[in-house]
Amino acid sequence: MTTTLGLPGTIQACLFDLDGVVTRTAVVHAAAWKEAFDAFLRERDGDGFRPFDPSHDYDEYVDGRPRADGVRTFLASRGITLPEGSPDDPPDAPTVHGLGNRKNDLLLEKIRTQGVEPYDGTLRYLAAVRDRGLRTAIVSSSANTRDVLRSIDAEDLFEVRIDGVVAAERGLPGKPRPDTFLAAARDLGVEPSHAAVFEDALAGMDAGRSGHFGYVVGVDRVGQTDALYAHGADIVVKDLADLADLGGDA
Secondary structure (H helix, E strand, O other), rough: OOOOOOEEEEOOOOEOOOOOOOOOOOHHHHHHHHHHHHHHHHHOOOOOOOOOOOOOOOHHHHOOOHHHHHHHHHHHHOOOOOOOOOOOOOOOOHHHHHHHHHHHHHHHHHHHHHOOEEHHHHHHHHHHHHHHEEEEEEEEEOOOHHHHHHOOOOOOHOEEEEHHEEEHHHHOOOOOOHHHHHHHHHHOOOOOOEEEEOOOOHHHHHHHHHHHOOOOEOOOOOOOOHHHHHHHOOEEOOOOOHHHHHOOOO
């Protein structure tokens, strides 16, 4: 039996991804990855390089993953390996962390110049969730999660934050491993079977399934409903407000 929130009655906590679920930043991430990877590939292979494809490579290899994992996974898909380097490598260093830092610099510049917009339907759903006494956490691989939430005045909507900074401090592997979501449930004092995961990334779906969470909600912003179901979604919606009949985003 589902509640008026569209969730099983056993759910006590909701664990939300950030990019693509709460904020409209997935497209900004994809653009930053493309700019960083294309510059790297052009320098390596010349003008005949095969560009990064935001409609495939982003979803398949980098979306939802920690930054360095995204670099490794995409480069591996092209048969390329780089030295690891260290997290404080400069953005022009020919290392995994250097390339990741270049992407992050590009992302921060795009956020600074373009701003960040929330999904209004998600904010309405969050209000409904909190009104009904469910616990809430934000779970993101982004190291910029706190700044992004503050920019949309949404930091106080979440009792727990497990992001790229916290994951590094605790040594938690990122999605598609379930460890960050499990840490959020643990910090809320809720069993995974009583927690719902809200994700738009295929890696996030994998994390929700392997973590044996009570419900996994896929949010389809880019027309990948079938893939979200294939990776473990219990239900897929285009907007979270649709779960509670709150009226979706236009």
